[in-house]
Amino acid sequence: MKNPIIPFYKQADRLIVRSENCSVYDADNKEYIDFESGDWSSNLGHSNPKINERIMQQIDKLIHDGLRFRNNESEQLSLKLLEKLGLTGGQCAFINSGSEAVNLGITIAKNLTDRKKVLKMDCSYLSAFGHGQISERNTDLINIPFNNLDAITKLDFQEISAFVFEPGNSSSLIKYPNSNFINAVAAEIKKHGGLLMANEVTTGFGRTGKWFGFQHYDYQPDIVSVGKALGNGYPISGVAISQEISELFQKMPFRYAQSHQNDALGCAVGLEVIKTIENLDLINKGFEKGEYFKQSLIELQSKHSDILEIRARGLMIAIELKTSGIADLIYNQLIENGFLVGIKERTLRFMPPLIIEKKDIDNLIKTIDKIKTGTHNVYSKQAIQ
Numbered sequence: 108m109k110n111p112i113i114p115f116y117k118q119a120d121r122l123i124v125r126s127e128n129c130s131v132y133d134a135d136n137k138e139y140i141d142f143e144s145g146d147w148s149s150n151l152g153h154s155n156p157k158i159n160e161r162i163m164q165q166i167d168k169l170i171h172d173g174l175r176f177r178n179n180e181s182e183q184l185s186l187k188l189l190e191k192l193g194l195t196g197g198q199c200a201f202i203n204s205g206s207e208a209v210n211l212g213i214t215i216a217k218n219l220t221d222r223k224k225v226l227k228m229d230c231s232y233l234s235a236f237g238h239g240q241i242s243e244r245n246t247d248l249i250n251i252p253f254n255n256l257d258a259i260t261k262l263d264f265q266e267i268s269a270f271v272f273e274p275g276n277s278s279s280l281i282k283y284p285n286s287n288f289i290n291a292v293a294a295e296i297k298k299h300g301g302l303l304m305a306n307e308v309t310t311g312f313g314r315t316g317k318w319f320g321f322q323h324y325d326y327q328p329d330i331v332s333v334g335k336a337l338g339n340g341y342p343i344s345g346v347a348i349s350q351e352i353s354e355l356f357q358k359m360p361f362r363y364a365q366s367h368q369n370d371a372l373g374c375a376v377g378l379e380v381i382k383t384i385e386n387l388d389l390i391n392k393g394f395e396k397g398e399y400f401k402q403s404l405i406e407l408q409s410k411h412s413d414i415l416e417i418r419a420r421g422l423m424i425a426i427e428l429k430t431s432g433i434a435d436l437i438y439n440q441l442i443e444n445g446f447l448v449g450i451k452e453r454t455l456r457f458m459p460p461l462i463i464e465k466k467d468i469d470n471l472i473k474t475i476d477k478i479k480t481g482t483h484n485v486y487s488k489q490a491i492q
């Protein structure tokens with residue numbers, strides 16, 4: 108039978124029917140330990156009982172109310188999110204996807220600066236559609252080469268509404284920009300009256316070992332977009348603005364309305380996610396697991412010359428292999444062995460839930476260690492001897 112889903116992206120053969128904790132299960136009940144957290148969303152693990160319980164409570168109370176009302180859930184989430192972002196006194200709006208949050212952030216920047224251009228690093232992904240879409244038709248996006256300080260002098264900052272800083276994901280390749288580069292871009296933006304935006308759709312909510320990825324830098328955002336892990340799998344995203352920008356908005360307001368803006372159910376989920384991260388101390392625990400994971404990979408690298416580089420911050424980790432063929436082979440073998448990881452070109456990616464157990468990390472590393480990739484020095488040195 109023809110798959111009734113439009114194949115906008117490559118369709119997998121595996122049919123997933125259930126998920127729990129750090130695993131998903133296919134129709135044959137085969138378990139896959141998910142080192143991708145779905146699409147980097149389930150930071151608290153799949154079908155987290157705390158979040159499920161909160162959803163059950165809220166659906167009987169209020170799911171959706173429409174734009175004629177205020178609701179407590181969105182206002183409480185706004186206050187909590189602003190506190191975690193260090194933007195107390197600012198304001199938020201909540202929508203449904205990361206793409207919407209990035210687009211809304213850019214819309215705010217363009218309207219308030221009356222400028223059209225948007226600066227991003229060349230490797231940054233922003234959104235599936237709209238202002239952030241990477242396409243030849245979107246001539247308002249300006250790319251600055253990653254970590255290239257010289258390129259800064261070639262830009263006309265006068266025409267730029269905002270710099271959208273993505274502190275880590277880099278189109279799935281996991282690259283962390285240097286602080287001096289980011290500081291220099293931010294200083295030029297501010298000097299010329301532009302705004303600083305942080306795109307935390309992927310790096311937010313403990314992913315990099317801090318609440319937000321920009322907090323690894325001396326970067327004070329005017330606007331922040333969040334998504335993915337805010338809902339732990341439920342579609343809720345948001346835009347936060349600083350107090351200064353909210354005051355500017357009062358002077359230059361514009362209308363933006365979507366049917367599910369500030370919906371009670373999504374906001375209740377978001378608030379529960381933040382509280383659960385706090386209550387379980389998952390920022391610190393996620394950071395520690397990330398360090399453990401990184402050390403295990405460093406040991407693995409000392410045995411396998413196929414691993415060229417390890418890039419890691421918290422539980423946002425990548426290994427770069429010698430070739431994309433080797434990456435493919437390891438990726439496929441890992442799936443066979445019940446581990447889901449990410450792959451792009453010759454990079455393998457690991458972004459497990461923050462609650463991943465050390466034994467799962469150990470088992471993944473042992474499995475990679477045993478994979479025979481067919482090149483002369485891929486076997487572990489111990490295995491060769």
Ligand SMILES: Cc1ncc(COP(=O)(O)O)c(C=O)c1O
Binds near residue numbers: 204206207209233306
């Ligand atoms: C950094 C970043 N920004 C924005 C988005 C868009 O989010 P969504 O796919 O939820 O629309 C993504 C999605 O992967 C992302 O990684």
